[in-house]
Amino acid sequence: MKKLFIILLAVTAFSCQEKGTESANEANTESTREIKDYLSQYKPYPMDFDATSYNETDRTILKKLVEASEYLDTIYWLQTSKYGLHLRDSLAAIKDKNQSTKDLLTLVNRNGGPFELLNGYKTFIGNQTYYPGDELYPMA
Amino acid sequence: MTAQQFDDYVKTLPEEEQVEFMYPYTVIREDGNGGYEAIRYHVEYEKYITPIVKLLNEVADLTDNESFAKFLRLKAEALTTDNYYDADVAWIDMKDNKFDMVFGPFETYSDGIKGVKAKYEAYVEIIDQKASEDLKKYTSYLSKMEEHLPIPQEYKSDASGLTATFVVVNDIIRKGEGTVGYQAVATNLPNDPEVHATKGTKKTFWKNMLKARFNGIIIPVSNRLIEESQLKYLSDEGFFQFVLMHEICHAIGPRVVKVGPNKGMAANASIGPNYNALEECKADVTGLYQLAYLMDEGVVDKSRREEFYVSFLGSLFRSIRFGLDEAHGKAAAISLSYMLANGGILYDEATNKWSIDFDNFEEGVKNLDGELLILEGNGDNVKVQEFFDQWTKETPALASAMKATEDLPIDVLPVRSIKWE
Numbered sequence: 007m008k009k010l011f012i013i014l015l016a017v018t019a020f021s022c023q024e025k026g027t028e029s030a031n032e033a034n035t036e037s038t039r040e041i042k043d044y045l046s047q048y049k050p051y052p053m054d055f056d057a058t059s060y061n062e063t064d065r066t067i068l069k070k071l072v073e074a075s076e077y078l079d080t081i082y083w084l085q086t087s088k089y090g091l092h093l094r095d096s097l098a099a100i101k102d103k104n105q106s107t108k109d110l111l112t113l114v115n116r117n118g119g120p121f122e123l124l125n126g127y128k129t130f131i132g133n134q135t136y137y138p139g140d141e142l143y144p145m146a
Numbered sequence: 147m148t149a150q151q152f153d154d155y156v157k158t159l160p161e162e163e164q165v166e167f168m169y170p171y172t173v174i175r176e177d178g179n180g181g182y183e184a185i186r187y188h189v190e191y192e193k194y195i196t197p198i199v200k201l202l203n204e205v206a207d208l209t210d211n212e213s214f215a216k217f218l219r220l221k222a223e224a225l226t227t228d229n230y231y232d233a234d235v236a237w238i239d240m241k242d243n244k245f246d247m248v249f250g251p252f253e254t255y256s257d258g259i260k261g262v263k264a265k266y267e268a269y270v271e272i273i274d275q276k277a278s279e280d281l282k283k284y285t286s287y288l289s290k291m292e293e294h295l296p297i298p299q300e301y302k303s304d305a306s307g308l309t310a311t312f313v314v315v316n317d318i319i320r321k322g323e324g325t326v327g328y329q330a331v332a333t334n335l336p337n338d339p340e341v342h343a344t345k346g347t348k349k350t351f352w353k354n355m356l357k358a359r360f361n362g363i364i365i366p367v368s369n370r371l372i373e374e375s376q377l378k379y380l381s382d383e384g385f386f387q388f389v390l391m392h393e394i395c396h397a398i399g400p401r402v403v404k405v406g407p408n409k410g411m412a413a414n415a416s417i418g419p420n421y422n423a424l425e426e427c428k429a430d431v432t433g434l435y436q437l438a439y440l441m442d443e444g445v446v447d448k449s450r451r452e453e454f455y456v457s458f459l460g461s462l463f464r465s466i467r468f469g470l471d472e473a474h475g476k477a478a479a480i481s482l483s484y485m486l487a488n489g490g491i492l493y494d495e496a497t498n499k500w501s502i503d504f505d506n507f508e509e510g511v512k513n514l515d516g517e518l519l520i521l522e523g524n525g526d527n528v529k530v531q532e533f534f535d536q537w538t539k540e541t542p543a544l545a546s547a548m549k550a551t552e553d554l555p556i557d558v559l560p561v562r563s564i565k566w567e
């Protein structure tokens with residue numbers, strides 16, 4: 007777990023400090039395999055929607071509903087893992103993401119936080135351990 | 147905060163405050179004086195609720211479907227009060243719209259302290275009119291299907307008053323809790339018992355996610371475990387048809403104990419924790435049994451028989467991967483082992499491949515269904531446990547099936563895109 011925290015800090019710093027990624031990659035072979043194992047549980051599946059056959063009003067309706075859903079999404083993250091939200095945004099903000107950054111971002115998004123839901127809430131990134139009640143109750 | 151701390155604190159409060167602490171739509175925070183307070187979601191998350199409300203009201207102005215507009219306005223209002231009753235009723239009452247949505251705080255299963263707090267989820271959906279019409283046709287057979295069940299008359303129920311609202315949709319995006327964990331293919335909402343009592347519920351089928359599950363997860367598992375000559379029958383439409391029947395058939399069969407000392411008691415209360423796996427298996431097998439009936443009646447195209455049965459078999463190999471301690475895993479094990487022993491399903495040990503025995507499958511389904519329905523109707527957990535001990539064992543055949551697929555993906559990772567112009 008600690009190793010992955012290092013990789014995150016390193017890749018977060020990547021934009022301003024070039025050599026960060028190298029040391030992170032060396033330090034993280036083992037954890038990278040863990041990430042790959044978790045990712046291999048999920049089959050990427052394209053789900054495309056073509057809205058072009060709808061008239062303008064309907065498209066506006068759908069766009070607004072999608073936009074409303076984005077706000078709702080933020081509420082979900084605030085309910086679930088503020089730290090996870092921070093991790094997600096830090097990973098997403100990295101320019102020219104390498105594969106392990108992309109993989110981490112995929113996993114953080116798929117789990118709504120730093121804990122692997124299909125594997126008993128095991129931490130896969132960062133230094134927190136799962137706490138029941140998420141952000142709905144006081145942490146301590 | 148632990149559940150114990152929560153309980154100890156809540157005990158000291160007046161009753162109205164206790165209700166707020168247990169309310170699905172409040173967060174618990176420290177109050178700064180050594181105690182706690184319950185804050186409604188719309189206050190805690192106001193910054194994000196405000197733009198949502200604006201957008202929902204804008205859509206209400208745009209749509210020419212009155213029932214949709216009414217739902218949107220009531221939902222917008224509900225999000226600013228956290229009283230959802232009227233919005234839920236308007237959602238069930240929606241008619242003839244192109245679009246539908248599941249939107250707001252609903253499911254409470256990820257609250258690890260008290261299991262009462264709801265997380266927000268959003269599904270924006272296009273209604274599949276044709277599939278929803280077909281479904282209406284099937285549900286109009288509910289009473290006849292109850293009557294047709296392979297059990298003595300004393301085990302049957304009056305299904306004439308049964309109404310169910312079903313809608314088949316394709317979702318264009320999922321957000322919030324809808325994106326995490328196992329991707330749901332159907333849901334039954336709302337969860338508010340008051341709405342259940344007055345309006346019932348609405349069952350939503352996400353057809354595109356069902357197809358994703360079939361093509362992304364069930365096909366690879368089936369390719370390893372189903373005999374080659376039958377692989378051509380695997381079909382996502384066939385699987386979809388089976389899942390519809392599964393869900394419909396949750397509504398028929400003995401919901402209360404029909405015979406014996408517990409007569410009149412709710413079957414789930416009478417049987418206890420084993421009920422979930424039993425009911426899942428009953429819905430599978432009754433679904434198949436009634437599918438055969440609807441084919442015989444000419445309601446469902448009977449040329450697709452093989453497609454339905456082999457696709458069902460494939461889905462069992464996905465379910466047993468959840469393990470024989472989990473309800474769906476148990477249910478799958480029962481179907482496989484029972485029909486392997488009593489006819490309907492074949493297994494070749496040399497190749498570790500399974501197949502449907504088309505000549506005997508419907509008879510096997512009928513026999514198993516009769517046993518399951520009678521177990522529910524008797525409401526005797528001793529008998530249920532005996533049945534489970536016999537048919538949910540990890541046999542060498544089941545163990546090989548699980549072993550052969552353990553490296554395959556267990557759920558889909560939707561990769562979404564929307565083409566707007």
Ligand SMILES: [Zn+2]
Pocket residue numbers: 392393396426429
């Ligand atoms: Zn079910």
